[in-house]
Amino acid sequence: MSISLYLQCVAxxxxxxxxxxxxxxxxxxxxxxxxxxxxxxWKKYWKSDWNTIVGTQLTGIVLIIGLDQLxxxxxxxxxxxKWFFAGxxxxxxxxxxxxxxxxxxxxxxxxxxxxxxxxxxxNQKP
Numbered sequence: 001m002s003i004s005l006y007l008q009c010v011a012x013x014x015x016x017x018x019x020x021x022x023x024x025x026x027x028x029x030x031x032x033x034x035x036x037x038x039x040x041x042w043k044k045y046w047k048s049d050w051n052t053i054v055g056t057q058l059t060g061i062v063l064i065i066g067l068d069q070l071x072x073x074x075x076x077x078x079x080x081x082k083w084f085f086a087g088x089x090x091x092x093x094x095x096x097x098x099x100x101x102x103x104x105x106x107x108x109x110x111x112x113x114x115x116x117x118x119x120x121x122x123n124q125k126p
Contacts, residue, residue, distance in 0.1 A: 001068055002079070009067065009085045013060040016089025021053070025097050029104060030124040036110045055100075056093045063088065 026045075033040040046053075063085070071078045098104075 002010070005078075006064060006067075008082050009064055010060070012082045012086040013089035014057075017060075017088035017093040018026050018057055018089075019054070020090040022094040024094065025101075029101075032104070032107045032111065036107055036114060038107065038110060045046065047108075048070065048106065049097065049100075052096045052100045053093070056089070059092055059096075060085065060089060066085070073092060085118050 009056065026040075030040045067081065071081070077084075
């Protein structure tokens with residue numbers, strides 16, 4: 001594999017992850033924050049979820065490092081490599097952020113607390 005192909009795979013992975021974050025995850029979080037009458041702040045989002053984003057990047061690096069072994073095993077894989085990385089960047093980001101997003105857990109707790117108050121279900125101390 002050439003250096004050019006490796007760099008293209010890296011770019012496709014990062015772009016796949018960015019597409020998922022900017023077209024799906026961030027708009028979803030913004031709606032949730034608006035529902036809770038909270039302001040979505042990029043700095044707070046990065047502070048709470050940087051580990052999931054970086055972890056997904058590290059997974060991509062591991063895949064790229066091991067790519068040469070896959071292409072030696074099945075040479076036809078080379079024809080679909082770039083699209084695989086774009087898909088895995090988006091899909092991997094989606095799964096990891098959905099399961100490990102501290103920002104989403106934070107806002108869901110606020111929404112839950114506010115709806116409990118609105119519904120008259122308030123925890124009373126004994």
